[in-house]
Amino acid sequence: MIPFxxxxxxxxxxxxxxxxxxxxxxxxxxTFMLLLLGGFWIVQSGLSAGLQYVEQKVQxxxxxxxxxxxxxxxxxxxxxxxxxxxxxxxxVSKNDALTRFRANLAERGQPDLTGSLDTNPLPAxxxxxxxxxxxxxxxxxxxxxxxxxxxxxxVQQLVDRVTTxxxxxxxxxxxxxxxxxxTVLFIIVNTIxxxxxxxxxxxxxxxxxxxxxxxxxxxxxxxxxxVGLLGALVTLLILAAAAGPLSTLMLGFFRVLPLExxxxxxxxxxxxxxxxxxxxxxxxxxxxxxYLIR
Amino acid sequence: MTLLAGPGIExxxxxxxxxxxxxxxxxxxxxxxxxxxxxxxxxVDLTIREGEFVFIVGPSGAGKSTLLKLLIRxxxxxxxxxxxxxxxxxxxxxxxxxxxxxxxGTIFQDFKLLPNRTVWxxxxxxxxxxxxxxxxxxxxxxxxxxxxxxxAQAAQVPxxxxxxxxxxxxxxxxxxxxxxxxxxxxxxxxxxPLISWEIIQLLLRINELGVTVLMATHDAEVVTALRRRVVAxxxxxxxxxxxxxxxxxxx
Numbered sequence: 360m361i362p363f364x365x366x367x368x369x370x371x372x373x374x375x376x377x378x379x380x381x382x383x384x385x386x387x388x389x390t391f392m393l394l395l396l397g398g399f400w401i402v403q404s405g406l407s408a409g410l411q412y413v414e415q416k417v418q419x420x421x422x423x424x425x426x427x428x429x430x431x432x433x434x435x436x437x438x439x440x441x442x443x444x445x446x447x448x449x450x451v452s453k454n455d456a457l458t459r460f461r462a463n464l465a466e467r468g469q470p471d472l473t474g475s476l477d478t479n480p481l482p483a484x485x486x487x488x489x490x491x492x493x494x495x496x497x498x499x500x501x502x503x504x505x506x507x508x509x510x511x512x513x514v515q516q517l518v519d520r521v522t523t524x525x526x527x528x529x530x531x532x533x534x535x536x537x538x539x540x541x542t543v544l545f546i547i548v549n550t551i552x553x554x555x556x557x558x559x560x561x562x563x564x565x566x567x568x569x570x571x572x573x574x575x576x577x578x579x580x581x582x583x584x585x586v587g588l589l590g591a592l593v594t595l596l597i598l599a600a601a602a603g604p605l606s607t608l609m610l611g612f613f614r615v616l617p618l619e620x621x622x623x624x625x626x627x628x629x630x631x632x633x634x635x636x637x638x639x640x641x642x643x644x645x646x647x648x649x650y651l652i653r
Numbered sequence: 654m655t656l657l658a659g660p661g662i663e664x665x666x667x668x669x670x671x672x673x674x675x676x677x678x679x680x681x682x683x684x685x686x687x688x689x690x691x692x693x694x695x696x697v698d699l700t701i702r703e704g705e706f707v708f709i710v711g712p713s714g715a716g717k718s719t720l721l722k723l724l725i726r727x728x729x730x731x732x733x734x735x736x737x738x739x740x741x742x743x744x745x746x747x748x749x750x751x752x753x754x755x756x757x758g759t760i761f762q763d764f765k766l767l768p769n770r771t772v773w774x775x776x777x778x779x780x781x782x783x784x785x786x787x788x789x790x791x792x793x794x795x796x797x798x799x800x801x802x803x804x805a806q807a808a809q810v811p812x813x814x815x816x817x818x819x820x821x822x823x824x825x826x827x828x829x830x831x832x833x834x835x836x837x838x839x840x841x842x843x844x845x846p847l848i849s850w851e852i853i854q855l856l857l858r859i860n861e862l863g864v865t866v867l868m869a870t871h872d873a874e875v876v877t878a879l880r881r882r883v884v885a886x887x888x889x890x891x892x893x894x895x896x897x898x899x900x901x902x903x904x
Contacts, residue, residue, distance in 0.1 A: 363784060370781075377769045564765050567725065568826065569755030570782030571748065 363577070371581030374558070381554045382586065388550040389590025389635055390597075392543040397598055397631045399539045403532050404623050405609040410525040415446075417492035417521055419499055420512045422482040425453075427507030432485070435505040439487060442501065444494040449486045456481040482509060492518050544638060551583055551642030555650075562650045572651050579643045587639025591632045598627065674702040676736070677834050677865045678724060683733035685719050685889075693719035695889040697733070701867060703833070706860045708876045709869040710900055711886035717869040720886070721838050724867070725759055726750050738833065755783060758827025758835045758864075762842035764819045766811040766826075772818075773798065773807040776826045783830075797825040801855060817848035824855060828864075835859060837868040841875065849875065873900035 375382045423432065432450060439448040451459070457479050464471050485508075487498050495514050502511045555562075558579075565575045598605075602624075678701040685694040694716045701707050709717050722728040723735050726742045735742045740753060766775050773794055780790045798804050801821040811819050820840060827835055837856065841849035853875055860866045870876060876883060877899040885893035885902075893902060 362786070366781065366784070560765070561767055564767060564778070565782050566751075567754065567759050567765065568779035568782060569751040569753075569830065571751045571784075574782045574784065 363573070366574075367577035368581050370578035371585055374578055374582045375585055378554070378558065381557055382582075385550050385554045385586045386589050386593070389547055389586055389639070390593045392547050393590055393594040393631045393635050394597060395539060396543045396634060397594055397627050399536055400627055400630055401598075401605065401609075401623065403536050404626075405612070406528065406532050409612075410529060414492045414521060414525055415488060417489065417495075417514065417518055419487040419489065419495050419502065419514050421485045421487075421502040421505075422509045422511075423484060423507055424509045425482065427483070431505065431507030432483075435485060435502065435508065438501055438505065439485070439498070442497060444489055444491065444498055445487055446490045447488040451484045451486055453479050453481055453483045456483065493522055543634070547638040548642040548645065551586070551639060552646040554586075555579060555643065555646035559650060562647065566651075575651060576644070576647050579647045580640050583639035583641075583643030584636050585639070587635035587637065588632075590639075591635030594631050594635070595628055598631075674704055675739075676700045677703050677705075677738060678867065679734075679736040679739075680720075680723075681734045681736075683723065683730045683735060685716075685723065685728065686731045693889055694723075694730075694886075697886075697889075697891055699884065699891065699894070701865060703865055704860070704863055705882060706857070706866045706879075707868070707882045707884060708879075708900075709867065709884050709886065710871070710873075710876060711892075715886040716889040717886055718838060719889075721759075721836055721867075721869060724836055725754055725757055751783070755830045756832055756834065758824075758830065758832040760820070760823050760827050760835065760837040760840045762839035764811070764816075764823045764843075766819060766822055768811055771808050771810055772803055772814070772822045772825075775811070775822055776829050779826045779829050793829055794825075797828045800828065801825045815848070816844045817851050820844065820848075820852050821855065824852070824859070828859065832864065834865045834867065837866065837870075839870055840868065841870065841872050846874070853879070876900040 421435070436448055436450060439445050457473065460481060461471055461473060464473075485502065487502075489495055489498065495518060499511050499514070502508050562575055678699065680697050680699040683694055683697045683699075684692065686692040697716075697720070709720060711717055719728065723730055723742070724737060726745065729743055737753060738756060742753065745753060767778065770778065776794045776797060777790050780793060785793075795804070798807055801824050803818060803821055803825060806814060806818060806822075811822065814822065820843075824835075824840075835856065840856070841852050844852060849872060856866050856868065857879075880897045880899070882896045883893065883898035883900070884891060
């Protein structure tokens, strides 16, 4: 068993270098395809993180009556904190609201006229961020029923709009990822098939001199794995070199980095390695098989 | 070049010598019809005994190649039985086919050498793919290369060799398994007459070592000069099977 594995790996290594041009072509195709797949995966993760960011912006706001007591506010807040749909709930006092309003005006460069008011016209409020933006009904009901609450913003329309847009983008992204994945699959398998076909004579000679199927098949499978591994490593090197500009780009384009950049790097590395080696092996197996079955 | 210019031609052994030897090749009522209905062989009966040197002759399309393919189990007979060394090829399990092929050496018109491997590697290849250990491969390859006279060319690749040397490489590869039978499909088809005689000489010597040789050929000069057993095929049938015969019918 061990000598057979050693033989197969040595033969795979020889096969790779003796058919250098074909091997380089196959490895290059593998690299391009893995770059396409890895790149798309990264874009997709960025997109997904961006959408999540947008969705988190959806908040339920309850405006409080000016005569709401601290006890009423505390009771409403305590209720919210116990609800599983709630990610975060903030109390915004009348003063906070005014400060925010002024900051907002200043940011836009508009004149601040609030100084001419005698009283603060802005209501205090409770701002609730949701785990899932579509799960707002219970929160709204709770706030509506709390004493001291004047009115709750109707978030239905906003949520509908946001989720429609994000769902479309998300579905589109997944469909595109599947299409890219299929393209990559077919091109890689075809490239390997081409490389094996160029060695049809070698396979025929092996059969004629009495090589068993395993002795013909395994060197090709290892060679396919080698092409996949090399393609994956080159791809990862290119991605690593591009990581800096890439994250800047993502920050600029999606306004946010994927939640955990570290886990994205790990995911892409696994994706590229598994796809490269896996398709190399499967492509070789399928291609050699058609020569063995006679 | 005259008919008998080939060096060292010997008279064949009398037919009776083979009468008692056991059959290496036995075809019983073999018919081969390819998908699509074209029949390549019809009702062929043929017995070839150990130690024989047999020519298969006939025009292109007569079924020579099909016959050889049946013998190496590249094709399977539609009807009838094909035995090699007593093994019914139709009943072989898939994994047993390589073992039977190892007992038969095959030589082709186009040599079928791997272009990017040396002479030595091409011969060793046949042993490596059967899982032979390295310490057996080295002496065996050296031995057969010496036998075919290619020791000096061992490190060259096929493109550096003449046609005759390439064919000798292929013969060395066929011999390295110590086969009981050599099947040669037009082995001199790509070679000029003088080189052809070299190859024939080599095959005769191998035959003298006790290896049965079956050779399909168009080379009338060689066949007629050697006066061996001749099996003639026409349209898939055996039309002549004579000992000590010429390429063409003489009666």
